[in-house]
Structures are given as C-alpha cells and as structure tokens.
Amino acid sequence: VSQRRRWCARLQEDARLAFDDDTYTIGETSTLPYAVRLVEPAEIHVFLKLQAGLFVAGLPQHDTEALRSTLHEVYPSVEPAGASGRPRCRTATR
C-alpha cells in the first residue's frame, strides 16, 4: 500500500467513509467565489464576484477535472489547480 493510499485512507476514516467508498469526491477551492462580508445578521455585502483565479484541487489530483467541470456550471471563474491524472482514493485498502 503506497503512502498516498494510506493518506487517502486516513482522510476517509476521518470523514467516516468506508475505504472503498467512492461516493464522494474530496476537494477544495483556493478562495471564496465572492469577496463578501457580513454587514449585519442575515445581511451581506458582496464586494466582488471573482472573474478568474478561483482554483480548485481534488485529492488525489485525478479528481480535479471532475470537480472543475461540476463547479464551472455555477462559477465560470473556476480553474484547475496544478496537474491531474494521478491514481484515485478508490483503490485504498486497509
């Protein structure tokens, strides 16, 4: 079992997912899609909707493109972070 697989396994363990559970894709964007601040309870002020430079990364890198294409429907500014095409968590075993 590679280090990468062990790390995926740990992540899935913390998320209370079975190690062979491929239901969820794990990822994160580099920042908020909007520059926004709370003005008062239940009221926000949007300073900017990002035009570009909203990066998304999947873990492992292989999932980045799937995340990008899903988010792109709502946030056209989303871009892939780094390269992709690595093995996936689904192969993780104990």
Add this chain to the structure above:
Amino acid sequence: VIHPAVTLLNAGLIDRTGGDFSFYEEGVTVAVGRLIEGLDRERLALAAALEVPVLSEPALGVRQGYMLEENYSTGYSTAPGFRGIRAQPQLDHRYLTEDVGYSLVLLTDLGRQVGVDTPVMDAVIAIASVVLDRDLRGDRKRTMSSLGLSDYGLEQLRAL
C-alpha cells in the same frame, strides 16, 4: 499572507479604534506591502519546492478582478475589489487566529519538512502569538502531522 501582515502592522490602530478604518485602502501602506511581499516570497518558495504552479498574491489579485496594479506597494490600497472593506473590530479575529494559527503554522511546518526557510512567517507567528497572548504554534491547530503527512518526503508530497 495579507491579513496577518496588515493586522499586525496596524495592531495599535485596531486596538484603539475597534477597526474603524479601511483595511486595504488605509491599512496597506508601502511598508505594510513589504511585509506582505516578504511572506508571499516564502509561500512562492514553498510552491516552487513542491513544483506547484502558484501565482504571486498581486498577480492573483489582478486576475481575480480585485486589483488593477500588480504590485505589493500600492496594488492593495488602490484595488477596486477591496474598496470599502473595513478592518476587524478586535485583534482576536480569524485574520490572526485562523490565517496565522492554521495557515502560516502549517506552511512553516511544511517548510521545515522540505527544507525551505520561512523566517518571515516564523516572525509573524511569534509576534501574533505575543499580541494575542496565545501560543499559536504550540496550539498545533493544523500541522503536517495532524494531516497525516509528516512522513512524506518532497517527492511523495509532489505526487499527492
């Protein structure tokens, strides 16, 4: 790298006025921009070591639409996208507790693991800890170890 630099160099003002000033327009002077740059250079060095393509903060700010000028000295104070954003009401706020306690602490931990020096980040963590009277590094909110990555070498981190 932006929030902690601006917060620490405006700590007296935040304390005295409860954050009654514009965080970017008034808070980021040329000198404050130099601290942002010092932190950003270390972030970029970490990214280079990991072979991850990362833009400088001003380049990113321009690309995202926040900023018009791609520089640390006047780019933030003149940025249309930051206009009107006020400072935080007190120093005990996510700009330090999270951006130092989680982000910078993790980045310096990563630097130690892969052999990239981060003296400016270390200084900001130390001063933020004194200002907040809290050991932000000692709290270990997010570290290579807490992520399960403390045994990873540079090549293994690049492959994730």
